[in-house]
Amino acid sequence: MLNTTSIVCSTQGCWGSDKLRLQLCGGAVFHPTIHRIECVQGVVKAPGQTGRISSVDITKIPKAVASEFSTDEMPEARTASTYDERMLANYVPVYVMLQLGVISNDNVFEDRPKIERQLKELRAAGVDGVMVDVWWGIVESKGPKQYDWSAYRSLFALVQECGLKLQAIMSFHRCGGNVGDVVTIPLPKWVLGIGETDPDVFYTNRKGNRNEEYLTIGVDSQPIFHGRTAVQMYSDYMKSFRENMSDFLEAGLIIDIEVGLGPAGELRYPSYTGTQGWIFPGIGEFQCYDKYLEAEFKEAAMNAGHPEWGLPDNAGEYNDTPASTEFFGLNGTYLTEKGKFFLTWYSNKLINHGDEILDEANKAFLGCKVKLAAKIAGIHWWYKSPSHAAELTSGYYNLKNRDGYRPIARMLSRHYAIFNFTCLEMRNSEQRADAKCGPQELVQQVLSGGWREQLEVAGENALSRYDSNGYNQILLNARPNGINKDGKPKQIMYGVTYLRLSDELLKDKNFKTFKTFVKKMHADQDYCADLGMYNHQIGSLERSKPKFTTEELLEATKPIEPFPWGEETDMKIDDFEGVIGNLIRKLFSMFK
Numbered sequence: 001m002l003n004t005t006s007i008v009c010s011t012q013g014c015w016g017s018d019k020l021r022l023q024l025c026g027g028a029v030f031h032p033t034i035h036r037i038e039c040v041q042g043v044v045k046a047p048g049q050t051g052r053i054s055s056v057d058i059t060k061i062p063k064a065v066a067s068e069f070s071t072d073e074m075p076e077a078r079t080a081s082t083y084d085e086r087m088l089a090n091y092v093p094v095y096v097m098l099q100l101g102v103i104s105n106d107n108v109f110e111d112r113p114k115i116e117r118q119l120k121e122l123r124a125a126g127v128d129g130v131m132v133d134v135w136w137g138i139v140e141s142k143g144p145k146q147y148d149w150s151a152y153r154s155l156f157a158l159v160q161e162c163g164l165k166l167q168a169i170m171s172f173h174r175c176g177g178n179v180g181d182v183v184t185i186p187l188p189k190w191v192l193g194i195g196e197t198d199p200d201v202f203y204t205n206r207k208g209n210r211n212e213e214y215l216t217i218g219v220d221s222q223p224i225f226h227g228r229t230a231v232q233m234y235s236d237y238m239k240s241f242r243e244n245m246s247d248f249l250e251a252g253l254i255i256d257i258e259v260g261l262g263p264a265g266e267l268r269y270p271s272y273t274g275t276q277g278w279i280f281p282g283i284g285e286f287q288c289y290d291k292y293l294e295a296e297f298k299e300a301a302m303n304a305g306h307p308e309w310g311l312p313d314n315a316g317e318y319n320d321t322p323a324s325t326e327f328f329g330l331n332g333t334y335l336t337e338k339g340k341f342f343l344t345w346y347s348n349k350l351i352n353h354g355d356e357i358l359d360e361a362n363k364a365f366l367g368c369k370v371k372l373a374a375k376i377a378g379i380h381w382w383y384k385s386p387s388h389a390a391e392l393t394s395g396y397y398n399l400k401n402r403d404g405y406r407p408i409a410r411m412l413s414r415h416y417a418i419f420n421f422t423c424l425e426m427r428n429s430e431q432r433a434d435a436k437c438g439p440q441e442l443v444q445q446v447l448s449g450g451w452r453e454q455l456e457v458a459g460e461n462a463l464s465r466y467d468s469n470g471y472n473q474i475l476l477n478a479r480p481n482g483i484n485k486d487g488k489p490k491q492i493m494y495g496v497t498y499l500r501l502s503d504e505l506l507k508d509k510n511f512k513t514f515k516t517f518v519k520k521m522h523a524d525q526d527y528c529a530d531l532g533m534y535n536h537q538i539g540s541l542e543r544s545k546p547k548f549t550t551e552e553l554l555e556a557t558k559p560i561e562p563f564p565w566g567e568e569t570d571m572k573i574d575d576f577e578g579v580i581g582n583l584i585r586k587l588f589s590m591f592k
């Protein structure tokens with residue numbers, strides 16, 4: 001049965017002209033290096049063809065047109081592993097985050113013409129797909145289990161029409177309060193209503209301030225939401241998504257499900273919230289003082305034989321520096337048995353939270369040709385100070401002698417989930433020296449840990465950037481040791497999602513640089529519609545593997561040497577500002 005729709009021409013130059021178009025009945029057709037061949041409904045023909053097709057994978061030609069070709073005419077069919085194919089193994093797909101409010105608070109897909117125009121521009125720029133938040137607060141706003149997916153269905157159909165793939169975020173958090181949040185989309189009203197009578201359903205800091213961004217981990221298994229627990233609500237939502245989007249899932253439109261596991265959709269505590277007064281680069285605060293988590297901690301301390309241990313009371317406030325607190329300062333509490341006990345508990349709670357919800361996600365999407373993914377935040381400030389305070393308050397128990405990220409990666413591996421890390425664009429030299437930032441080393445550590453755990457590792461930029469320096473850093477992290485002309489590089493990111501689509505991005509100069517970035521991410525190859533061509537064929541999701549024991553997770557905290565990293569990308573792009581900026585920096589460092 002001939003049922004797919006791409007033709008692979010593997011000999012460079014065989015078409016004679018790079019403007020040549022091959023017409024084919026349905027589906028996408030491309031040429032790996034020379035040019036993209038657009039597919040138009042109709043009969044197979046190659047107008048203006050001067051050469052012959054030297055290598056065609058006959059199994060990939062639709063039945064309707066197969067008679068046009070025969071293997072006799074194409075003696076080299078299904079052969080060559082060519083330069084093009086080897087270069088395609090270096091291809092890193094690029095996705096773009098859609099605007100946060102693309103579906104309005106009242107569940108309407110409002111500005112369809114504009115989005116259509118923008119999606120077409122992205123597609124023409126070679127972008128592989130888009131990422132979109134599927135807000136809990138919008139879809140289940142009317143009441144428990146009263147889901148309305150209609151606006152999202154219209155959006156997804158448009159994305160499909162535009163020939164883009166889709167990464168769907170199960171956004172169980174509020175939008176609003178994070179950097180770049182231009183709209184506010186609260187949790188469902190009826191959930192907030194429960195919070196009015198029981199405010200402990202929200203994360204709480206030591207002073208008792210509640211955070212309505214996301215439900216506390218403490219209620220994961222409390223059946224207080226009209227009889228359901230928080231995890232059951234997330235699970236039902238994902239099941240309903242699968243049922244209502246099954247056609248898009250089957251069509252291969254939705255390639256991954258980013259499972260929201262905390263604020264901003266990231267697996268973390270809301271330790272650095274602007275709406276509570278945090279400003280960069282404050283160390284943030286622990287968020288475990290709601291009655292549910294407090295009770296769980298008491299029980300854990302009791303079981304460990306220390307009923308006298310309580311939650312930290314010396315960890316400072318949002319905008320402190322590590323040195324100004326007893327907990328994170330020199331010989332601080334974090335180094336004591338009591339401190340270690342707390343930090344282990346706090347970080348393990350987070351991992352278990354992710355593990356449980358991913359297990360539900362795995363059940364919900366079992367058998368679908370889709371990948372699960374989880375986002376981990378890039379907490380790069382105070383990374384170079386001994387106590388890593390900002391990471392610790394976020395729930396990442398990461399120190400020089402303890403890896404806080406590899407246990408997360410190990411947990412994700414049992415669900416076949418992608419590890420999606422942020423702040424790929426950041427360089428140490430761009431950061432405030434007093435905040436002891438280390439985004440470059442952090443990315444190197446985290447990505448290496450993911451690869452060591454045999455995971456697919458993907459990423460995002462944390463802040464909007466339009467300059468070549470930001471793009472070059474992303475390119476470096478995507479292939480830390482550059483292009484491998486013999487095939488797939490040992491370390492290569494699975495994909496990068498650019499934050500975010502905006503009028504600013506589409507402005508002439510910005511978009512020109514962005515397009516070059518996309519091309520470089522694609523290893524200078526043309527857009528490739530066929531995931532299989534660059535080893536991203538997605539199989540049916542299998543059931544999660546058995547849960548790791550605490551010992552197995554602890555074993556992953558042993559620090560390991562990160563993989564080597566190039567100084568700069570071998571796929572560099574330059575724009576005017578980038579060149580000038582680098583020159584100024586050079587001059588500046590000469591006179592320092």
Ligand SMILES: OC[C@H]1O[C@H](O[C@H]2[C@H](O)[C@@H](O)[C@@H](O[C@H]3[C@H](O)[C@@H](O)[C@@H](O[C@H]4[C@H](O)[C@@H](O)[C@@H](O[C@H]5[C@H](O)[C@@H](O)[C@@H](O[C@H]6[C@H](O)[C@@H](O)[C@@H](O[C@H]7[C@H](O)[C@@H](O)[C@@H](O)O[C@@H]7CO)O[C@@H]6CO)O[C@@H]5CO)O[C@@H]4CO)O[C@@H]3CO)O[C@@H]2CO)[C@H](O)[C@@H](O)[C@@H]1O
Binds near residue numbers: 100175176264422
């Ligand atoms: O749709 C999916 C989700 O999208 C959103 O979540 C994403 C979030 O937006 C991302 O930032 C990212 O989240 C993490 C990130 O991984 C962490 O690294 C961290 O971010 C912190 C960052 O690393 C720190 O450096 C610091 O940033 C401060 C920055 O260093 C300062 O320079 C300044 O930023 C200015 C910026 O310089 C300036 O150009 C301007 O930029 C805005 C621009 O004007 C505007 O046109 C528009 O393009 O937006 C630009 C903002 O990007 O203003 C900036 C802000 O004043 O201040 C920065 C903040 O003080 O602190 C960062 C933390 O605040 O934490 C992030 C959050 O966890 O990945 C998220 C997940 O994809 C939504 O929030 C979600 O709801 C969506 O689900």
